Every structure is written in C-alpha cells, then in structure tokens.
Amino acid sequence: QLSKRLQTVASFIPKGSVLADIGSDHAYLPCYAYLHGYITKAIAGEVADGPFRSAKQQVEKSGLSHVISVRKGDGLQVVMPNEVDCITIAGMGGTLISNILENGKEKLENVKRLILQPNVGAHIVRQWLLNNEWELIDERILEEDGQIYEVLVAERGDPYRPYTQLQVELLLGPFLLKERNEAFEKKWTLEMKHLSDVIEQLEHAKTEEAMKKKQQFVDTLQMVEEALKR
Ligand code: SAM
Numbered sequence: 523q524l525s526k527r528l529q530t531v532a533s534f535i536p537k538g539s540v541l542a543d544i545g546s547d548h549a550y551l552p553c554y555a556y557l558h559g560y561i562t563k564a565i566a567g568e569v570a571d572g573p574f575r576s577a578k579q580q581v582e583k584s585g586l587s588h589v590i591s592v593r594k595g596d597g598l599q600v601v602m603p604n605e606v607d608c609i610t611i612a613g614m615g616g617t618l619i620s621n622i623l624e625n626g627k628e629k630l631e632n633v634k635r636l637i638l639q640p641n642v643g644a645h646i647v648r649q650w651l652l653n654n655e656w657e658l659i660d661e662r663i664l665e666e667d668g669q670i671y672e673v674l675v676a677e678r679g680d681p682y683r684p685y686t687q688l689q690v691e692l693l694l695g696p697f698l699l700k701e702r703n704e705a706f707e708k709k710w711t712l713e714m715k716h717l718s719d720v721i722e723q724l725e726h727a728k729t730e731e732a733m734k735k736k737q738q739f740v741d742t743l744q745m746v747e748e749a750l751k752r
Pocket of ligand 1: 567
C-alpha cells in the first residue's frame with residue numbers, strides 16, 4: 523500500500539504522461555503510477571547507491587523494467603531533453619527540490635507539469651516557481667503518521683495568478699490558505715508556537731545580528747497571525 527502522501531502526488535499526474543521521478547528511492551511512485559494507469563513510461567532517478575539499487579530491484583520485481591528506466595545520477599541529469607512531460611520530486615527539503623530544478627532548467631522545456639512534495643521549506647519551492655514562470659495550479663496539505671506534508675502542482679502560465687497577497691501566500695500557500703483544512707490549522711498553530719518560542723529566546727538579544735533576526739521573526743509571526751484572523 524503506497525503512502526497517502528505519495529498517492530496524493532500520483533493523483534496529480536496527467537493520464538498518459540511520461541514521468542521522471544527524481545529521488546525515487548524504492549521507485550514506489552513510478553511503479554504505482556504505471557500500475558494505476560497514470561503513465562505510459564517513466565524514469566526513476568537516484569543519486570545514491572543504495573536507493574538506486576532498491577529502485578532497480580523494485581522495478582524488476584514488479585515486472586516493469588520495460589516501462590520504467592532506473593537511472594543513477596544527480597537530479598535532472600538522468601533525463602534527456604524532451605524525454606518526459608511530467609516530473610515528480612518528493613520527500614526532500616524545499617531547498618534541494620529548488621536546486622534540482624534550477625540545475626536542470628534546460629530539461630524542463632517540454633515538461634508540462636511539475637508535482638513537488640517538499641517536506642520542509644515549501645515557500646522556497648513556491649518562490650522558485652514564481653521566479654521561473656511556473657504557475658502554481660493546485661496544492662494539498664495532509665497529515666500522515668504524525669507528519670504534515672505539502673504537495674505543490676505547477677504548470678507553465680502566469681506565475682502571479684494564484685496570489686493576492688504575495689508575501690504571506692508564498693509562505694502559507696494560496697490554495698491551502700483558502701481551504702484551511704485540519705492539517706493546515708495544525709501546521710500553522712505549531713509553527714506560530716515555535717516562532718513565539720524563538721522570539722522569546724531572543725528577547726535579550728544584544729548583537730545587532732540577533733536583534734535583526736528577532737525582528738524578522740516578529741514580522742513573520744504578525745503576518746501569519748493577521749492572515750489567519752481573516
Ligand atoms: N521520493 C521518495 C519519497 O518521496 O518517498 C523518496 C524520498 S527520500 C527521503 C529522498 C531521496 O532523494 C533519497 O533516496 C536520495 O538519495 C535522493 N536524492 C537526494 N538528492 C538527490 C539528487 N540531487 N538527485 C537524485 N536523487 C536525490
């Protein structure tokens with residue numbers, strides 16, 4: 523049984539896609555996507571030896587070696603130009619996801635959809651999409667086994683379209699803020715508590731740098747509180 527997190531990622535793959543799943547680990551996602559009729563072919567990319575071998579084994583065990591090509595390499599280097607039209611990158615930090623996209627920009631030319639699942643730092647991914655003319659078209663937030671996950675879906679378009687208040691929506695997610703489900707409320711209640719704690723710890727900050735940091739946290743907290751009051 524595939525995790526709810528990865529099932530959510532898979533649910534956004536357009537039917538008939540040729541997929542690249544980068545950082546595929548066991549290749550569970552491309553195997554599931556093929557067996558459920560989302561994709562016709564896939565590349566499972568892995569940079570690390572162990573996960574690369576797990577992916578190869580899983581694909582062979584599932585009898586899918588003819589449709590899922592497991593490749594070892596860094597990020598989008600495993601993809602050839604025009605080879606895929608949908609990319610999934612899941613289960614990593616937002617900075618790493620953004621770096622993988624940034625370093626593989628030339629492979630994105632014919633890609634129609636990105637489905638990204640940052641474990642932390644979703645705002646970094648939203649900012650990358652905004653800077654690179656990808657329009658965020660949908661988002662999900664969900665809780666599984668005590669962890670909260672965000673899934674971001676993007677296509678080429680007007681990158682500013684989903685935003686009415688850029689700064690706070692880059693942080694919270696424009697779609698997630700509109701929906702405000704239980705996982706969202708839980709995440710931001712925890713985040714605000716964490717921010718308050720950090721601010722309190724910096725209460726007697728003396729260095730200029732610490733004082734600047736503290737002010738940033740105060741501003742962020744205020745911005746989030748205001749957005750959630752509406
Ligand atoms: N995508 C799977 C999921 O969501 O369950 C696996 C997530 S696992 C935590 C992250 C995987 O990304 C690891 O197997 C790691 O080796 C791989 N990875 C990290 N950086 C990578 C990169 N630059 N290129 C390809 N794979 C990478």
